[in-house]
Amino acid sequence: MNIDMIRAAAQRLKGHARVTPLLNSPFIDEIAGRRVWIKPECLQHTGSFKFRGGWSALSALDPEVRARGVIGYSSGNHAQGVAHAATLHGVPSVIVMPSDAPTLKIANTKALGAEVVLYDRAGEDRDAIGARIAEERGLTLIRPYDEPQVIAGQGTTGLEIAEQAAAHGVREADVLVCCGGGGLTSGIALALEADAPGLRARPVEPEGFNDVARSLRSGQIERNSRTSGNICDAIISPQPGDITFPIIHRLCGPGLVVSEDDALRAMAQAFLRLKLVAEPGGAVALAAAMCRQDQIEGEDVIVTISGGNVDPDIFARSLQTLS
Amino acid sequence: MNIDMIRAAAQRLKGHARVTPLLNSPFIDEIAGRRVWIKPECLQHTGSFKFRGGWSALSALDPEVRARGVIGYSSGNHAQGVAHAATLHGVPSVIVMPSDAPTLKIANTKALGAEVVLYDRAGEDRDAIGARIAEERGLTLIRPYDEPQVIAGQGTTGLEIAEQAAAHGVREADVLVCCGGGGLTSGIALALEADAPGLRARPVEPEGFNDVARSLRSGQIERNSRTSGNICDAIISPQPGDITFPIIHRLCGPGLVVSEDDALRAMAQAFLRLKLVAEPGGAVALAAAMCRQDQIEGEDVIVTISGGNVDPDIFARSLQTLS
Numbered sequence: 126m127n128i129d130m131i132r133a134a135a136q137r138l139k140g141h142a143r144v145t146p147l148l149n150s151p152f153i154d155e156i157a158g159r160r161v162w163i164k165p166e167c168l169q170h171t172g173s174f175k176f177r178g179g180w181s182a183l184s185a186l187d188p189e190v191r192a193r194g195v196i197g198y199s200s201g202n203h204a205q206g207v208a209h210a211a212t213l214h215g216v217p218s219v220i221v222m223p224s225d226a227p228t229l230k231i232a233n234t235k236a237l238g239a240e241v242v243l244y245d246r247a248g249e250d251r252d253a254i255g256a257r258i259a260e261e262r263g264l265t266l267i268r269p270y271d272e273p274q275v276i277a278g279q280g281t282t283g284l285e286i287a288e289q290a291a292a293h294g295v296r297e298a299d300v301l302v303c304c305g306g307g308g309l310t311s312g313i314a315l316a317l318e319a320d321a322p323g324l325r326a327r328p329v330e331p332e333g334f335n336d337v338a339r340s341l342r343s344g345q346i347e348r349n350s351r352t353s354g355n356i357c358d359a360i361i362s363p364q365p366g367d368i369t370f371p372i373i374h375r376l377c378g379p380g381l382v383v384s385e386d387d388a389l390r391a392m393a394q395a396f397l398r399l400k401l402v403a404e405p406g407g408a409v410a411l412a413a414a415m416c417r418q419d420q421i422e423g424e425d426v427i428v429t430i431s432g433g434n435v436d437p438d439i440f441a442r443s444l445q446t447l448s
Numbered sequence: 449m450n451i452d453m454i455r456a457a458a459q460r461l462k463g464h465a466r467v468t469p470l471l472n473s474p475f476i477d478e479i480a481g482r483r484v485w486i487k488p489e490c491l492q493h494t495g496s497f498k499f500r501g502g503w504s505a506l507s508a509l510d511p512e513v514r515a516r517g518v519i520g521y522s523s524g525n526h527a528q529g530v531a532h533a534a535t536l537h538g539v540p541s542v543i544v545m546p547s548d549a550p551t552l553k554i555a556n557t558k559a560l561g562a563e564v565v566l567y568d569r570a571g572e573d574r575d576a577i578g579a580r581i582a583e584e585r586g587l588t589l590i591r592p593y594d595e596p597q598v599i600a601g602q603g604t605t606g607l608e609i610a611e612q613a614a615a616h617g618v619r620e621a622d623v624l625v626c627c628g629g630g631g632l633t634s635g636i637a638l639a640l641e642a643d644a645p646g647l648r649a650r651p652v653e654p655e656g657f658n659d660v661a662r663s664l665r666s667g668q669i670e671r672n673s674r675t676s677g678n679i680c681d682a683i684i685s686p687q688p689g690d691i692t693f694p695i696i697h698r699l700c701g702p703g704l705v706v707s708e709d710d711a712l713r714a715m716a717q718a719f720l721r722l723k724l725v726a727e728p729g730g731a732v733a734l735a736a737a738m739c740r741q742d743q744i745e746g747e748d749v750i751v752t753i754s755g756g757n758v759d760p761d762i763f764a765r766s767l768q769t770l771s
Contacts, residue, residue, distance in 0.1 A: 141471060148491065151532075152559065167723040168471065209474075236475065396763070400490040400756030402723040433723030436766040440719070444760040 126273050126368060128319040131245075131280035131312060134181040138281055141184075141213070142177050143169055144284075147289035147427075148399040158415045160425045162295065164286055165401050167433030171237065173359070173407070174282055174309055175206030175269075175429050181278025182267045183210045191216050193263040198251055200226040201359050202432050203269040204234045212238030219264060221255045226229060227436065263417060270308030271366030279309040280358055283316025290321060295425045297323040301410035301432035304328030304337050307361035307369030313429075314376035324427065327378040329410045331357040331385065337373065338380025352402050356385050356439060359406035359432055381420055387412035392443035396428060404435035405443075449691060454603035454635060455771050457472055457504040459603055463760050464507075464536070465500050466492055468605075473721040475719035480737045483748045487609055488724050490756030494560065496682070496730070497605055497754050498592075499531030504601025505590045506533045508659040515538050516586040519622075521574055523549040523753050525628050526592040527557045527623030535561030542587060544578045550759065567735035575614065589629060593631030594689030598658050602632040606639025609750060618748045620646040622701060624733035626754035628683035630692030636752075637699035645752065650701040652733045654680040654708065660670070660696065661703025666676050669693055679762060682755055683727035704743055710735035715766035718753060728766075 130381040148163045156360045166174035183191060194217035197343055210217035220234050224243040228270075235241050244254050259266055269276065285299060300317060302310040307328070314326040328337045339347040348364040355361060365373060386406040391412035395403040403411070410428040414421065468720040471486045478592040490496035506514060517540035520530040527543045534541035543557050546565040558564050567577050582589055591598065609623060623640060625633040630651070651660045657678055663669040678684060686694060706714075711728040714735035718726040726734070733751040737744065 143471075146466060146469065146491070152556075155559075167725075172721075172723050193452050222657070236478075279657075356704075393760075396725050396760070398495075400488075400495050400725040402719050402725065437716075437719070437770050441767055444764055447760050 128315055130277040131316050135281045135284055137184040138180055141180055150401055158187040158418050161414050162427045165430045167403055167430050171205040171209045172432055172434045173202035174279055175202040177281055178275035178278035179210035183214050188314045194265050194308040196259050196264040197267045198255055205237055207267050208234050208237040208239035216359040219250055270306030271368045273347045276308050276312045280312025283313035283447040287321035296364040298423050298427050299354045299414050299421050300324050300326045301329050302326050302429050303360050303407055303410050304330055304363040305364045307373050311372035318376055325378045329413045331355050332382050334361045335382045340365050341380050357406035359404055381413040381417050383409050383412040387416045389443040390446045393399035393446045402433040403430045404432050407432040426441035451638055453600040456605055458604045459602035459605035460507040461503055464503055473720055475721045481741050484737050485750045488753045490753050494528040494532045495755055496525035497602055499523040500604055501598035501601035502529035502533035505597040506537050508533035508597040518590050519582050519587040520590045521578055528560055530590050531557050531560040589700040593629030594691045599631050599635045601636055601640045605637025608642035617666050619752050621746050622744050622749040623647050623649045624652050624736050625752050626683050626730055626733045627653055630688045630696050632701045634692040634695035643727040644686055648701045652704045654678050654735045655705050657684045658705045663688050664703050667703050680729035684728055704736040704740050706732050706735040710739045712766040713769045716769045725756040726753045727755050730755040
């Protein structure tokens with residue numbers, strides 16, 4: 126896993142993934158007490174950065190292997206990213222989803238061209254089901270984060286941040302990254318190491334699901350005691366990856382943690398001041414900029430909004446924090 | 449009023465206004481029955497295209513004149529655009545607003561650096577108040593649309609559309625523009641005439657406030673019978689401008705009209721599929737693409753989302769159309 130793979134992914138993504146802008150608002154600067162630069166990956170295809178990794182992985186495959194199709198396990202953004210990237214490549218995709226996943230997410234994944242295979246979270250073994258289908262049909266598994274070409278794709282976000290920050294004269298800043306398994310965080314960290322050494326990536330997680338922050342403190346992989354029961358579901362995973370964690374450990378600053386209410390308030394500010402739809406997990410970095418000022422260094426801070434796939438009722442809850 | 453003024457404005461806006469992206473979604477294409485390309489000016493500074501016109505007008509002034517400051521009449525997006533552009537130029541701005549304007553808009557305009565002068569809509573003469581203040585302090589009036597340098601600024605949106613459409617291989621399409629007094633529509637029309645002659649601007653208005661559509665049909669300026677009582681308030685004005693209408697009449701295709709419910713449903717799709725916050729008036733062009741398919745020509749259509757300054761309660765109403 127290295128910067129050359131990220132640069133190669135950037136070449137393959139050119140004209141296919143969106144170059145998202147770098148936004149700001151004087152109102153958010155005021156709340157945060159410093160200049161806040163926002164990288165809105167909610168504007169990426171399929172509404173999250175996951176399309177970058179999906180496209181990167183698909184486009185890196187040998188054409189004959191790719192033609193047989195790909196398979197992924199996901200109840201959320203990775204599913205949509207892989208499904209859309211596969212369809213645009215003209216190859217089949219199978220997504221294995223829990224049968225209790227939100228109806229809308231299942232419908233979206235199908236609409237983007239995937240065959241959705243449902244499994245019973247309680248009684249069935251997801252990995253066994255996926256492995257059987259993959260073997261029968263010769264499909265290639267695309268893991269959500271612990272996969273070099275996926276990390277390379279997510280890392281293209283970091284190349285863009287480096288270039289856009291420099292264009293605004295920002296040479297030194299913390300870069301707060303919404304962090305689940307660490308694919309986006311590790312990819313951005315590698316890109317910044319190469320192209321913007323004054324920028325330092327830092328993972329941001331929801332309270333109670335801070336496996337990466339704890340792993341950074343202890344120096345070894347720590348697990349979450351549970352993996353559900355938080356509105357920031359999109360960025361909750363059991364533990365940092367075997368590939369992503371060593372990169373995060375080597376390059377990233379201390380982790381930050383925010384509450385569900387902090388995330389809802391950040392979503393409301395993204396609505397009010399940036400005209401962006403952020404999902405709870407996608408808003409934790411902005412929340413940290415707003416609520417953890419004393420844990421951030423420097424006059425500028427850069428935050429990712431990693432996705433915007435949120436149900437209307439949860440979005441409506443965020444709007445209520447404004448009244 | 450000509451293309452050279454728009455190109456000059458583009459030079460002055462460079463590095464100050466945002467180049468907004470051109471977005472799309474397979475889900476919206478499906479609803480609209482053709483490819484839909486979205487130009488989200490809600491992502492512009494201050495949440496609407498009005499910042500372009502404000503910056504263009506401010507930056508075109510003689511420095512000594514500019515230093516004395518500017519004045520504008522507005523209860524909405526023009527106010528914020530002018531206030532922010534003036535503050536960034538380091539000069540004072542006065543915005544004359546009705547005392548019954550939404551508290552949030554008054555607060556925002558002040559926070560962006562303007563001095564807000566309130567007047568009583570029923571008993572006081574806005575123009576007389578503004579003229580007196582302007583004369584006393586030597587302020588320059590910046591009109592919201594019937595002002596060449598404002599039209600030039602809004603027209604830079606059209607230069608970007610021409611370039612971005614070409615990059616996607618779109619050479620022929622209707623360009624649907626949310627239309628009030630016609631500053632954005634006439635500016636875009638002039639830019640397209642020069643840089644993308646296969647693209648044709650068309651104004652979109654709310655039902656009951658279709659002065660531009662009727663003016664296009666009759667060939668002369670027609671008035672609205674009322675100028676309030678619709679959630680698309682941001683794009684309601686008494687009549688097309690004396691400068692904007694001849695341009696619109698010469699260059700634009702027939703006007704389109706949508707209902708308030710159409711606008712709310714388009715806002716919901718912008719939320720769900722584009723992760724954008726659109727205000728009702730800013731969503732009418734997307735609404736027309738979704739609901740007026742038989743009145744649109746070609747395989748592609750381009751729509752502006754002109755602004756995103758919407759109150760949370762109205763946004764919540766749009767979300768209810770999804771359930």
